[in-house]
Amino acid sequence: MKKFRLQNSGPYLVMAPGMIILLLFSIYPLIFLLKISFQDYSPISAVKPFVGLDNYVHLFQDRSFWNALRITAIFVASTVVLEFAIGLGLAIILNRLTVGQRIYQSILLLPIAMAPTVVGLMFRFMMNDQYGIMNYFMELFGMSRVAWLSNTSLALPALIFTDIWQWTPFMMIILLAGLKGIPDEPYEAANIDGASAWQAFRYVTIPQLSKIIYIALLLRTIDSLRIYDTIYMMTKGGPINVTSTLSWIVYDKGFKFLEFGYGAAICIILLIIVVSLLTFVLKKLDLFEVEDRP
Template sequence: MRRWVPYLYTTPAIVIFLLFFIYPIIYMIYLSFTSWNLISPTKEFVGFENYKSLFQNPEFWTVLSNTVIYTVLTVVISVALSLLCAIWLNRKGWIFRFLQGAIFSPYVISLVSISLLWMWMMDPQYGLLNWVLSLVGLPPSKWLADTGSALYSLVLVNVWKHIGYNTLVFIAGLQSIPKEIYEAALIDRTPWWRKLTRITIPMLSPTLFFLLIINTINSFQVFDNVQIMTQGGPVNSTNMLVYYVYQYGFDFFKIGYASAAGVILLLLVALVTVFHFKFLSKRVHYR
C-alpha cells in the first residue's frame, strides 16, 4: 500500500493537468478538422479543409511573419539589454539596489496599464516620445498609426516590460559565479571583453538558456498588447497568431479555422522549444 501513497498525493495535480492542459489541446486538434460556428449543436467534419484554407490565405502568412519578426526582435533585444544591465547593476551599494527595484517595477505593473500608458506616450500629436524627438532635432513618428513602425513599437513596449525580470535573473546568475575565477583573470590581466566572452557568458549559459526559452514562448503568445493597442492594425501589420486565433474564433465564429491556426501555433512553439533543447543545450556549461 505504501508504494501507492506518492501517486495518491500527485493525483490532484495530474487530474488538473489532464483536464486543463491536455484535454483542451486534444479538443482543439479535433475542432481543427470540423466546421463549427460556436452556436450550432452539430459539428461538420471537413478533414484538412481548414488547414488548406489557412495555408492558401495570404493574411495568415502575414500574421505568421509578424509573429516571427516580433519574437526574434523581442527575445534578442530583451536578453541582450538585460545582460548588459545585469553586469552594470551587479554591484554593492544602495543606489544599485534601488535601480534593481526600479528596473523590475514595470514587470509587476498590469499589462493593461502599461499598454494605455504607452499609447499615450506614442500619440502622434501629443505624445511624450515625439516631444523628446523634437528636443533632439529628430522628425516625429506615427508609432502605432504607421504600418512601418507599429510592429516595432509593440516590440519596444514588450522589451520595456520584461527587461527587469530578465535583469534580476541574470544578476542572480552572476552572483553565483565563483569570485576566484575573476580574481585569477585579474591576476592574468585579462581584458574585460575576454572576461565577458570566456568567463561571464559561458558561466551564465544555464541562465541564458532558461531566459531564451521563457522569452521565446511568451513572445509567441503575445495577445494583450495587440488587443489593447492596435487590434492587429494598421492594415494587419501588428496581427499576431494568438490574436488571429481570437479574431476568427470569437469575432468571425469560424471555430474550426481558428483551431487550425491554434494547432499551427502549438507546433511552432513546440518546434522552437525542441530546437533550443536540441542545439542550444549543448552549449550550456553546468557548474
C-alpha cells in the same frame, strides 16, 4: 512485479489532485483543440462536420496567416534579442554595484509588476499623435508630430519598444541571478593570466551563463509568441494588419468570425513551433541525456 498496497499509495494520493487539474485544464483542452481543428466548428451551428485537413490546407493558402507568421517572427526576434542584450548589460552593471543595488533593482523591476493591458493602454496614450507626451517632447526639440500607432512603418516598432520596456527587467533578473552564481575563482585565474575585461567576459562569463541564457531566451520567446494583450490595447492588429501576429489572428478568426476550427488549426501550428523550440533548448541543456549508472 510487486503488488499494489494501500500503504504504498501515499505518493499517488499526493500527486492525484495535481494530475486531475492537469488533465482538466491542460490535456483535455489540448485534445479538444486538436479535435475541432479537423472540423468546420462554429458555436452558432448545431452541425460540426469533419473536414479532415481542410483547415490546415486553407491555413497554408491564406495570405493573412503568412503575414502573421512574418510579423510574429520579426516581433519575437527583435524583442528577444534586444531584451537579452539590454538585460545582460543591466545585470552586469547591477552585479558590480556595491551601494544601492537593491534600490536600483526594485526600480528597474517595476515594469514587469504592471499588467500588459495597463502597459498597452499607457503607451497608447503616450504615443497619441494629438496629446501624447512623446509628441510633446518631439515638438519641444523642434520636430513634427508623429502618428506612432497609425503609421504602417512605425506601428510595429512602437509595439516592439513597448514590449522591450516591460520585459527587459525579466531578462535582467534571470541573468543577474546567474551572474551571482558564478564563483570568483575563474575571474581570479583569468586576471592572473592577463586576460582583458572583454576576454574574461567572453571566456568566463558567457560559458558560465550559457544554460541560464538558454532558459531566459526560451521563456521570453514563448511569451513573445503569445502576445495579445498589448496588441489589443494599442493597435488591434492594425494599421492594415502590420501588427497582426499569430495570437491576434487566432482571436480574429476564432472569436470575431466564429471560425473556431480554423482558429484551432492556427493554435496547433503555434503549439508545434513552441514545442520545437522547447525540444531544441532542452537538448542544448542536456536534459534529455540519462547518466549511466552502475
